[in-house]
Amino acid sequence: MRHAKSIERLQFPDKDKEKFEPINPPFVGMYVCGPTVYSDVHLGNVRTFLSFDIIYRYLRHLGYKVRYVRNITDVGHLESDADEGEDKISKKAKLENLEPMEIVQRYANDFHRVMSMFNILDPDIEPSAIGHIQEQIQMIETLMAKGLAYEVNGSVYFDVAKYNQTEKYGVLSGRVLEELQTGSRQLDGQEEKRNSVDFALWKNAGTAHIMRWKSPWGMGFPGWHLECSVMSSKYLGETFDIHGGGMDLKFPHHECEIAQSVGAHGKQPVKYWLHTNMLTVNGQKMSKSLGNSFLPHQLVTGSHPLLSEPYSPMTVRFFMLQSHYSSTLDFSNDALKAAAKGYKKIINGLVLAKKLQFAHDESISIDAGAMAQIDGIIDNCYRAINDDFNTAKTIAQLFNLLKK
RNA sequence: GGUCUCGUGGCCGAGUGGCUAGGCAGAGGUCUGCAAAACCUUCUACGGCGGUUCGAAUCCGCCCGAGACCUCCA
Numbered sequence: 001m002r003h004a005k006s007i008e009r010l011q012f013p014d015k016d017k018e019k020f021e022p023i024n025p026p027f028v029g030m031y032v033c034g035p036t037v038y039s040d041v042h043l044g045n046v047r048t049f050l051s052f053d054i055i056y057r058y059l060r061h062l063g064y065k066v067r068y069v070r071n072i073t074d075v076g077h078l079e080s081d082a083d084e085g086e087d088k089i090s091k092k093a094k095l096e097n098l099e100p101m102e103i104v105q106r107y108a109n110d111f112h113r114v115m116s117m118f119n120i121l122d123p124d125i126e127p128s129a130i131g132h133i134q135e136q137i138q139m140i141e142t143l144m145a146k147g148l149a150y151e152v153n154g155s156v157y158f159d160v161a162k163y164n165q166t167e168k169y170g171v172l173s174g175r176v177l178e179e180l181q182t183g184s185r186q187l188d189g190q191e192e193k194r195n196s197v198d199f200a201l202w203k204n205a206g207t208a209h210i211m212r213w214k215s216p217w218g219m220g221f222p223g224w225h226l227e228c229s230v231m232s233s234k235y236l237g238e239t240f241d242i243h244g245g246g247m248d249l250k251f252p253h254h255e256c257e258i259a260q261s262v263g264a265h266g267k268q269p270v271k272y273w274l275h276t277n278m279l280t281v282n283g284q285k286m287s288k289s290l291g292n293s294f295l296p297h298q299l300v301t302g303s304h305p306l307l308s309e310p311y312s313p314m315t316v317r318f319f320m321l322q323s324h325y326s327s328t329l330d331f332s333n334d335a336l337k338a339a340a341k342g343y344k345k346i347i348n349g350l351v352l353a354k355k356l357q358f359a360h361d362e363s364i365s366i367d368a369g370a371m372a373q374i375d376g377i378i379d380n381c382y383r384a385i386n387d388d389f390n391t392a393k394t395i396a397q398l399f400n401l402l403k404k
Numbered sequence: 405g406g407u408c409u410c411g412u413g414g415c416c417g418a419g420u421g422g423c424u425a426g427g428c429a430g431a432g433g434u435c436u437g438c439a440a441a442a443c444c445u446u447c448u449a450c451g452g453c454g455g456u457u458c459g460a461a462u463c464c465g466c467c468c469g470a471g472a473c474c475u476c477c478a
Contacts, residue, residue: 283470
């Protein structure tokens with residue numbers, strides 16, 4: 001690949017850009033926080049996985065041997081941080097009178113269907129939290145042995161204040177522990193914790209709970225943040241290259257992950273953190289709780305009230321790639337309409353270019369100037385995608401190429 | 405309330421100090437029996453007020469507006 005140069009820049013926690021250098025080239029370890037499978041994935045979720053699909057594909061294109069791990073969260077994600085906070089899957093199972101594993105299976109299947117609908121490649125490993133209960137218990141034991149976790153009534157919490165004595169909690173998201181403590185709202189049912197910022201590693205669960213496992217602290221289930229620390233280190237090592245996820249996971253989820261991993265292994269788990277920004281609707285984040293979700297099938301059928309017509313998954317893919325992954329992107333009918341036309345244009349060009357390849361004729365002299373121009377634009381394409389995977393810039397270059 | 409981000413032409417959306425972003429829409433044109441498609445040309449910018457600089461959409465300050473996180477969320 002003549003034009004394939006190494007990625008020059010990548011976004012960092014401190015917002016500076018640096019050259020991307022894998023820890024053990026040509027291998028790259030990449031972990032992305034996957035979905036909690038308790039309901040349908042919406043287009044906001046899709047945007048994140050699409051962004052990392054591009055990154056995964058591009059790294060492979062450059063010749064890196066990528067191991068891409070994307071988890072499925074099937075236990076431990078609480079409705080709230082309060083003691084009576086219920087597991088999302090468990091709640092849904094009760095609601096629909098189904099086995100929790102039926103819920104997990106149903107929405108995991110749905111997730112996979114949606115991923116393939118958008119032509120998003122499968123990860124190399126897709127581990128689930130339930131499949132790693134033993135490893136999670138082991139990590140808790142390690143943290144307890146180091147004095148970074150404590151048990152209360154069969155639940156185990158991470159001691160953030162203790163951790164903060166030797167490490168800094170909150171660096172990734174720019175938080176300061178003292179401010180978090182004074183600024184945090186008063187939540188009910190937190191008497192068990194020594195500190196409001198402490199988070200659960202293991203939650204005690206009585207017989208009323210349908211999802212519970214045996215542990216040294218009694219029957220219960222693992223906390224949400226723990227699975228990612230456990231599974232990423234198991235499959236990618238204690239320090240790996242890229243960790244991704246939605247911006248809304250930066251705090252507290254990723255912050256807690258760092259604390260757990262540093263606490264247990266004594267080193268930073270991740271070299272490059274990448275966070276994708278939110279898909280918005282009328283300027284507001286698309287989220288399940290706000291009720292402004294667009295579901296993939298609503299898009300394809302055009303059945304959402306805000307859509308004037310159906311749009312293909314590839315149109316949406318194109319639409320999303322016209323912005324940078326770290327910017328918010330507003331979802332609207334007009335924007336999709338424009339994307340549909342633009343996408344068609346670029347595909348027409350691609351089809352045409354493929355036809356041209358079979359028309360080589362030795363008798364026709366090649367215009368050197370035009371060739372140089374085309375080479376220049378192709379170079380620009382690589383420069384654009386190398387610049388923190390800037391797909392918007394890259395697409396603009398592709399349109400320039402089209403004109404030649 | 406605290407922390408942070410953003411504010412680009414009719415719409416979407418790149419761009420971090422000087423060099424055309426791009427797409428969609430609009431206008432004009434080429435082609436065509438008409439229409440469509442395709443292609444060519446082209447108009448409309450940088451929230452406001454100051455400051456730094458030879459020069460700012462780009463850096464700094466203040467103001468206005470929007471959003472995110474702080475509590476489950478990709």
